[in-house]
Amino acid sequence: MKKTVLSAALGAAVLGLASAASAATLDDVKAKGFVTCGVSAGIPGFSNPDDKGEWTGLDVDYCRGIAAAVFGDAKKAKFVPLSSKDRFPALQSGEVDVLTRNTTWTISRDTSLGFNFRTVNYYDGQGFIVKKSLNVKSAMELSGAAVCVQTGTTTELNLADYFKANNLQYNPVVFEKEADATTAYDSGRCDVYTTDQSGLYAIRLKMKNPDENMVLPEVISKEPLGPAVRQGDDKWFDVVSWVHYAMVNAEEFDITSKNVDEKKASGGPDIKRMLGAEDGGKIGTDLGLTNEWAYNIVKMVGNYGEVFDRNVGPGSPLKIERGLNALWSKGGLQYAPPIR
Amino acid sequence: MANGTSAYIRRDMVAPQPAPPGATGVSHWLKTKLFATPKDIVLTILAIALLVYIVPGMVDWLFIDAVWTGDNRAACATIQQGGVLPDGQSGACWAFIGAKFQQFIFGRYPLDERWRPMLVMVLFVILLIPMLLPKAPFKGWNALALFIILPVISFFLLIGGVFGLEHVETPLWGGLMVTLILSFFGITVSLPFGIILALGRRSELPVIKTLCVAFIEVIRGIPLITVLFMASVMLPLFLPDGWTFDKLLRALIGVSIFSSAYMAEVIRGGLQVIPKGQFEGADSLGLSYWQKMRLIILPQAIKLVIPGIVNTFIGLFKDTSLVSIIGMFDLLGIVTLNQSDANWSTPVTPVTGYIFAGFIFWMFCFGMSRYSAFMERHLDTGYKR
Numbered sequence A: 001m002k003k004t005v006l007s008a009a010l011g012a013a014v015l016g017l018a019s020a021a022s023a024a025t026l027d028d029v030k031a032k033g034f035v036t037c038g039v040s041a042g043i044p045g046f047s048n049p050d051d052k053g054e055w056t057g058l059d060v061d062y063c064r065g066i067a068a069a070v071f072g073d074a075k076k077a078k079f080v081p082l083s084s085k086d087r088f089p090a091l092q093s094g095e096v097d098v099l100t101r102n103t104t105w106t107i108s109r110d111t112s113l114g115f116n117f118r119t120v121n122y123y124d125g126q127g128f129i130v131k132k133s134l135n136v137k138s139a140m141e142l143s144g145a146a147v148c149v150q151t152g153t154t155t156e157l158n159l160a161d162y163f164k165a166n167n168l169q170y171n172p173v174v175f176e177k178e179a180d181a182t183t184a185y186d187s188g189r190c191d192v193y194t195t196d197q198s199g200l201y202a203i204r205l206k207m208k209n210p211d212e213n214m215v216l217p218e219v220i221s222k223e224p225l226g227p228a229v230r231q232g233d234d235k236w237f238d239v240v241s242w243v244h245y246a247m248v249n250a251e252e253f254d255i256t257s258k259n260v261d262e263k264k265a266s267g268g269p270d271i272k273r274m275l276g277a278e279d280g281g282k283i284g285t286d287l288g289l290t291n292e293w294a295y296n297i298v299k300m301v302g303n304y305g306e307v308f309d310r311n312v313g314p315g316s317p318l319k320i321e322r323g324l325n326a327l328w329s330k331g332g333l334q335y336a337p338p339i340r
Numbered sequence B: 001m002a003n004g005t006s007a008y009i010r011r012d013m014v015a016p017q018p019a020p021p022g023a024t025g026v027s028h029w030l031k032t033k034l035f036a037t038p039k040d041i042v043l044t045i046l047a048i049a050l051l052v053y054i055v056p057g058m059v060d061w062l063f064i065d066a067v068w069t070g071d072n073r074a075a076c077a078t079i080q081q082g083g084v085l086p087d088g089q090s091g092a093c094w095a096f097i098g099a100k101f102q103q104f105i106f107g108r109y110p111l112d113e114r115w116r117p118m119l120v121m122v123l124f125v126i127l128l129i130p131m132l133l134p135k136a137p138f139k140g141w142n143a144l145a146l147f148i149i150l151p152v153i154s155f156f157l158l159i160g161g162v163f164g165l166e167h168v169e170t171p172l173w174g175g176l177m178v179t180l181i182l183s184f185f186g187i188t189v190s191l192p193f194g195i196i197l198a199l200g201r202r203s204e205l206p207v208i209k210t211l212c213v214a215f216i217e218v219i220r221g222i223p224l225i226t227v228l229f230m231a232s233v234m235l236p237l238f239l240p241d242g243w244t245f246d247k248l249l250r251a252l253i254g255v256s257i258f259s260s261a262y263m264a265e266v267i268r269g270g271l272q273v274i275p276k277g278q279f280e281g282a283d284s285l286g287l288s289y290w291q292k293m294r295l296i297i298l299p300q301a302i303k304l305v306i307p308g309i310v311n312t313f314i315g316l317f318k319d320t321s322l323v324s325i326i327g328m329f330d331l332l333g334i335v336t337l338n339q340s341d342a343n344w345s346t347p348v349t350p351v352t353g354y355i356f357a358g359f360i361f362w363m364f365c366f367g368m369s370r371y372s373a374f375m376e377r378h379l380d381t382g383y384k385r
Helices: A002-014 A025-032 A058-071 A087-092 A154-165 A178-186 A197-204 A234-252 A260-266 A269-275 A293-300 A304-311 B025-034 B038-064 B094-106 B115-132 B139-159 B175-201 B206-221 B224-238 B247-273 B276-284 B289-304 B306-326 B331-338 B349-379
Strands: A035-040 A077-082 A098-104 A122-124 A126-131 A145-150 A170-175 A192-196 A213-215 A223-230
Touching (some): A025 A058, A025 A234, A035 A058, A035 A087, A058 A077, A058 A234, A058 A293, A087 A098, A087 A223, A122 A197, A126 A197, A154 A192, A192 A197, A197 A213, A223 A234, B094 B175, B094 B331, B115 B139, B139 B175, B206 B247, B224 B306, B276 B289, B289 B306, B306 B331, B306 B349
Parallel strands (some): A035 A077, A035 A098, A145 A170
Antiparallel strands (some): A122 A223
16 A cells, blocks of 8 residues: 555656646647647558657658648657557547547447547458459358458457348457467468458568459448547647648649649649638638648648558558549549638 | 404405496487487487477578568568569568667667667666676675666666756657566565565564555456556546556556565565574574564575575566557567568568567576576575475
8 A cells, every 4th residue: 555655656756747638639739849649559551660660651640740730840749559449548538639540430439439530531441351262252252251350349340240231151260469360361270351451451461472362342341540539629620630631632732742832832822822822811820720731731741642652552562552542533532621 | 353354355445447338428328318218219209300390490490591681571571472582482581670670679769869778778787797796895885876876867867858868758668678677677676575565464563464465465366467457548537637647657666566566475485484493593682673584584585585586577577568558668569569560561570570579588587597596506505405
């Protein structure tokens, strides 16, 4: 008992105050001088450390974008790696300001957990990968297959739903860790492995013979992954949402981190308005930021296409196609409201 | 037996003869140790077959087919996997360890500030070596420097924010550095607290005794992983808004409370063995309770339980990898984390990482166990049976 008192005293002595989980996150973030983002503890392409130990990834760049918008400095972002169990308490308790940790937007998370979702920075969906030698062309032919799956995830539930709905038999082979499940599939323990499609791309890199496997066309679930913030703080919610919209709008206008200065000087009125070059514009200040906010995001982090490309797309080892994540004008789902 | 001159009584000692041929040397050793009975012969052949089956493949994988240099996954992947190696070749990817080595040691500690943990490490080694050598002088001052002054200096040196040092918050710490900090702190705290708890448990004062028994039994009854998990998920919800405990501090407290409870039981085991006469002898000399313990009982008791103490230390050292549960990256945690780097993702990367982490853990644990064996021999004062 003595030790508990001692530890509490020690704790009080050593620790400072973290950001308060109050209703004015934007002010708190500005006051402490950096934004704290919850990220995943290692998902390839979304948040993982590079050789120097810097965080990289799609979710990480979203957070850098927020920092660029708020402070004009993409480096003023701190990352808290969170497991899937830790992530919601961490956001609720105010340990992180925003959760950019490829979290699926579902109604229960939006309502009963008390979070707000609006933007989707990656549209994912659950898929199957099989050995080509099975000669299977569709998930409908998978009756009786042994399916490797990670336990305790929505993946496992979606799998059960899908096979039940289609009256198919299957033998689930469950694993605690994703790495174990993929190794088991690769060594032939099961015929099929199922996880989110972005994960299927990452797994190909770990396979002994990637060309002997194929991804089936069926996508059996919707996994809109996006940032979450605490409910009841609309101002901060707006900032987080418009960071994504600014990146998508920038791609639509063909503004990249390389040509942003040029576009700011010579672009059309809508581009000038967005980049804060319009006389008397107050779009940024209405958001609670500076008018340069969108310019800073694009300049320091890039537009959505650039970010996608270097983290998960052709510029990365994952080489994921844009698919659902292409702009709406190119057949995808990424659609941003206009900035005016 | 009138006189000793009988012809058949030998007067001189027979000079020692060399052992008969076949009773020494390699062939004798083989005969008695490996091929003594049919059962032994079968077992020996099985063991040799197993070694022949495993060892060449292991050497191949670890050294001959291994990749030692490279900048990304291409170096360690076969052509089929999108790399440069010929198809079918599989070997350890040491290039991955090379590229991430600094991170495995320091975690994400800022690159320009890494001289600080290095300096702490150097100071630690300088102070530790004379502490470990029984003949080195000034043990008292040395202990003071190692267990009190060094931790204080290290704390300020590592965390910064004073004397113009850049502030480096603990989430950036990681790798072997965190493993060593946690275990050194745990070991340093657990021994004195363990002794106090063990004495308290044997005390005749009911309040102290009850408190100590309750503490030990409660802590031993909960898994460490539960406490760490509670501390990381539940604690923030109970604390007032905005208050957070530093994660490293949570882990330090958890680990030291745990090892103290275990240590207390190990030391109590030693105290039980000390004969009653030792206590009574000390009492009859008029020694006070603390004098009796310090001068007579504890030196004997602790010496007896050195294997148990070191066992607890080694267990503690390895238990530190549980902190990855609360989002801290110790050596094992940071190795696992880096497996998610798509730039290095190959079929052999995870195994290579685990082998590296396992080897480092083994090195430290083996070192501790060798040192404890040395200390046991050094302190052996005739109790050996």
